[in-house]
């Protein structure tokens with residue numbers, strides 16, 4: 001293996017391990033994803049961007065997503081809002097609050113062009129998480 005390959009493998013594996021070892025959240029199964037999506041549709045609170053910024057680090061979003069335009073395991077969150085996201089299945093969608101909320105709750109429903117299905121689905125209705133965390137994250141991302 002050449003050095004570049006090793007570096008690339010490490011760049012992928014290290015963030016995944018960091019995320020896997022995190023005890024900040026429990027992973028969601030299909031049922032809990034469906035429940036959170038339904039509840040999020042009911043609840044339309046506006047989020048707290050400062051709290052979202054904190055959560056973005058605590059929940060390891062920042063290991064895969066930069067906020068300054070740098071590339072990573074996932075897309076940068078800089079300029080994400082309002083952009084047109086392309087999916088592997090050929091569909092595309094303009095990002096607004098409802099879109100971002102849905103994709104954070106159910107990240108693997110569609111996978112973005114150029115990326116793998118590695119984003120973890122968090123159970124947002126299981127303590128210590130709560131559904132309003134998603135609104136806080138969305139409020140933060142919106143300002144990037």
Ligand code: HEC
Pocket residue numbers: 015016019056059060061062063064065073074075085095099100103104107108110111112115116117118119120137
């Ligand atoms: C292990 C890496 C990883 C972590 C941790 C991670 N993501 Fe992602 N994320 C990805 C990848 C890869 C994609 C693109 C593939 C896809 O569509 O799922 C993505 C996509 C996204 C998108 C765009 C989805 C769309 O279709 O518009 C948002 C928004 C997002 N992530 C937010 C977050 C937030 C918020 C967190 C923390 C709670 C987080 N991510 C944690 C890897 C990660």
